Amino acid sequence: MKKSYTFFVVVFIITLISICFIALPFVFLGAPSPLFTITNTDINEHDVLIELFDSNNNLVYNNTYELIPESKILQSKPSGMLLQLSFPPGNKEEYLLKITSDDNITKSRQIELELWNTIDVKLYDDDVGCNISIGVEAV
Numbered sequence: 001m002k003k004s005y006t007f008f009v010v011v012f013i014i015t016l017i018s019i020c021f022i023a024l025p026f027v028f029l030g031a032p033s034p035l036f037t038i039t040n041t042d043i044n045e046h047d048v049l050i051e052l053f054d055s056n057n058n059l060v061y062n063n064t065y066e067l068i069p070e071s072k073i074l075q076s077k078p079s080g081m082l083l084q085l086s087f088p089p090g091n092k093e094e095y096l097l098k099i100t101s102d103d104n105i106t107k108s109r110q111i112e113l114e115l116w117n118t119i120d121v122k123l124y125d126d127d128v129g130c131n132i133s134i135g136v137e138a139v
Helices: 002-029 079-086
Strands: 036-040 046-053 059-067 071-075 093-101 105-113 117-123 132-138
Touching: 036 046, 036 059, 046 117, 059 071, 059 079, 093 117, 105 117
Parallel strands: 036 117
Antiparallel strands: 036 071, 046 059, 046 093, 093 105, 117 132
């Protein structure tokens, strides 16, 4: 009887420590940040294709957005990506981001993502000289 009681106490303590170890980052840092934001600062409408590839060159995200002038889109991380970035806590993954604007301007960038950073994409007016700006922000 005493051995089984000790076993259950040890299992309970290990479970409690595991839950705290996994939950503590969320307590202090909050919910995971979005996968990306796209901001159209131009006066024209744009179609933007976002493609995200993992380190094995597998497509993990693919979507096209229509952005009206002076608009912003916020996209949350897919469930599978959240799970992958959650374990172990503090995990980082390398991705290749490809952005195509209006079927003619493409930019690519290697991105290291974790739960609490986000990709920031800005579309600029043609007069600026650079039509797409890609940045990674830690939130």
